[in-house]
Amino acid sequence: MIQAALASGHADRRCVFEAFARRLPDGRRYGVVAGTGRALEALRDFRFGEEELTFLADRQVVDGRTLDWLADYRFTGDIWGYAEGEIYFPGSPLLVVESSFAEGVILETLFLSILNHDSAVASAASRMTAVAHGRPCIEMGSRRTHEAAAVGAARAAYLAGFASTSNLEAGRRHGLPTMGTAAHSYTLLHDDERSAFATQLASLGLSTTLLVDTYDVTGAVELAVELAGAELGGVRLDSGDLVSQAFEVRAQLDRLGATDTRIVVTSDLDEYAIAALQAAPVDAYGVGTQVVTGSGHPAAGMVYKLVSRENGAGQLEGVAKASKDKTSVGGRKYALRRRSALGVASAEIVGINEHPDDDGDDRSLLVPLVASGEVVAPTDVQTARAHHEQARAELPLPALRLSHGEPALPTTYLDDWS
Template identity: 60%
Template sequence: MDTSTAFRTDRYELTMLEAAITHGTADRACMFEAFGRRLPGARRYGVVAGIGRFLERVRDFRFGDAELTWLSKNQVVGTRTLDWLANYRFSGNVWGYPDGEAYFPESPILIVESSFAEGVLLETLILSILNYDSAVATAATRMVNAADGRPLAEMGSRRAHEDAAVAAARSAYIAGFAATSNLEAGRTWGIPTMGTAAHSFTLLHGSEEEAFRAQVESLGTGTALLVDTYDIEKGVETAIRVAGPELGAIRLDSGDLPTLVVKVREQLDRLGATRTKITVTNDLDEYAIAALSSAPVDSYGVGTSLVTGSGSPAAGLVYKLVAHAGDNGEWVPVAKASTGKRSIGGRKFATRVHDDLGIATQEKVYVGLGPEDVGALPENERPLVVPLITDGQIDETHTGAAGTRRAREHHGVVRAELPGDAFRLGRGDPALPTVFAN
């Protein structure tokens, strides 16, 4: 099976490459940058996700015989470009915000330093990964905030493309979700998996009681029984009669949840099942979760809203050339000036400024400077840009299950330093201003 990711791209990347090779500019040193001009859905902050996945995909960004044959047969590029692609290996440098970091408008999320030819080929790969993963992570962090410490499970696999479902589970876990229903995400990223039974299992049996007995016999009394296939009150009574007061949980997947949860909690307590938990899974989003904040809900399962970015399925990130080498070898800033689509030229380095209590107050972007140029930072500035690829060598600490756990831990630290205004669910301005400095 071909594992190349080289065709996860758009044709125009290759036609630009062909023109650059023909014109003699393909080897010119360039600086590309991925950033967002605004936050998706007028939210207060965004969450970076997909960095680890990008690093793994760029490792396999190779043009093998199958890819080169197809390009030749379909006359996408000529022989000279095909020869160049046959030897393609990204050999440049990449810096960026790590997975789990918060970002704001104009944050230099990813910086690619390479020849024009090497860097331009990565545009679609970078944006397709970061735009989706960051959109899901940004939605997920809002849900985590709304849940206020109660665990959430990602259950969106049936509402997304099969590959996107695995990516979404990773993004949700980084942003603070506790588990996923997706087994591939569990195997690939080391995310805890969960799941018991759907309504079909109850309908398979002659009665609800028969179904519950079969599930408890198989999974033990610590399982969660789905009680709303028929009548919820009878379902709860049957669940406790079958499993006893030590039943792990009941799940509600329909109804007027704020009212229903209170009634179910009262019923469970009357039946002596005071430690049986209640989990809800009925088309939840961050607003529905917030509406249940005073209800006796113990955990949530979220699907459709999460994997579609809760109304913002793409983060709106762009990838632009911001500098290239001049005739004297110095960087020449370049910028797009289109109305509503401007970019800021020059190399970037970013920090987050904090007050005396450790609360973030602004996103500070140094223009025209790299990590080696900034020098010693003030104590109240935390550097955001870290090396990801150096001379073509990937920093593997951002990849795999270990990288995913590390990103999750980092996001917890990041969220703790954000001001209270960042956690408001209403549309509004970014929680931190982006300030440019030289």
């Protein structure tokens, strides 16, 4: 496309691209914007070096003029978007890229690959932390996804309220709290459970968490307290009927005097399993496969479309797809979260080529991310985590239900608003 646009003289035509989701995954009531910080950091380093240019030349992917353009590529435009951690709905203009056609179109895969993955993980993680009601969730999904995606998934889960991750690279790279427990292989390494527990306690201290379901849970809990006493940090359950086992283990720990010992549960948990465990005496949830794969929806379904272009008179005019089932809305968008006097969100209002009016209680959603090619927004996950907590707190209570339903807020374009 860039080669053809350079040849036609349209490569430098001013354009506006937008990233948005046409719909939420079936049954979901809201989505979470995640990956924006990673995308902005990637944009800073988005260059075509000698190796990339040589590959394109050797394969004759593009001509010499395009190679020269790629060699000098630097994004010089402006980008607006929803703050990372923000709640979104169908049609929300999550990213607004204002630049030449060539500068903007080349960013499509870079942005969508990050936003679609991270937003899917964060949207699932937010549902999990919402139903956990303050009990910590631990991200443990690295073994269930690509090794690079695992780091991004840990970041996205933390953004949406997870307390920690077992991925140490995510901890190193993004400053996330890290936590983990021993696996069954550690117990099986030893001649018996007693020696396995004893060596773990001797090396890691009484605050460690012992995995108690390798053989017999009741016997393992009794042995754990015998060896560690009332100071035992925690026990982990990874199989069976977790609800009934949690009650049985809690009662046993209390009888043995280990009243402060935590119970951590794992075993293919998702938001529904976490909700079912709310009545049980569980202290923390370890979540793996379901969070890193978006709990059944591994991509957020976001698209990146041209919505405005410069016309012959030098003015921006809206353009839109009209193809069946994949329509888009032309024109540069401006978004506002309509809220009640009590701060409860009621609607997503999107203006086309104009800002929606704030009635005094509302909140503008688009913030500057890049100005003249320079990143101007924070890219750290702590800022995004804090924003998500505030944005989710604005939602009406039905938005947090796990039952199937329509998006919690309607997205209304300004021309339709009255």
